Amino acid sequence: MDDRELLAIAENIKKNSYSPYSNFRVGAAVLTQSGKTFAGVNVENASFGATICAERTAVFKAVSEGERKIVAVAITSDSDEYTFPCGICRQVLREFGDDGTRVICGNKSGEFKVFKLGELLPNAFFKF
Template sequence: MEIDCKELILKAFQGRENAYAPYSGFKVGAAVLTEDGNIYTGCNIENASYGATNCAERTAIFKAVSEGHENVKAIAIVGEKNKYTYPCGICRQVMAEFALPDIKIILAKNEREYIVKTLDEILPGAFTKKDLL
């Protein structure tokens, strides 16, 4: 299955529209593509108790997992237009849990400008399920 980066980026921007960020004003959107071709979007959701805040990447991944899709093939992440937004450490760890070995992490400034990273590039030496065996 081919990954349509532009489609995922557009979906991530659509997800960003629903961001609830009254405290930081920093809105993020994400879209995940599962192994079987489903796409799930997510946005960041802040809370007055900052520890209860959830990132866009985890929202999208958790939506996929809650629908029975545990193998993420790609994820697009968008923040402010014309800036790359990288995932936080917790989101990188969640990606490590549910990512297929060749996951594509798409960081987009806009619909035309994006870079694609691997999980090893953004989370070298990740602690994974294999470490528990």
């Protein structure tokens, strides 16, 4: 699957975002080593600590289905700027990915930039 296809999945699921507090809809899609894709959205809560980002939703869906290796993630929002994963999401992605995991950061115009996870989270903490 190419980067545009993965980003299109993220864009499509974004409509399901539950974001009444921030009004910042985010969609994400992860591609696993086996070739399966899993999509997720941000789900907010009145208790902000209970909120979960789209990237973690997608990763946790993959893990709950037995997938343990993420090779790429695409993230998009309604922003004119590129949407990057937050710090917590970067750490979760590192748990199931590696420094070479592709991170596709999109914007509302469908433009995107691709980074390696190691660029976005250098010197990551991970299990040994």
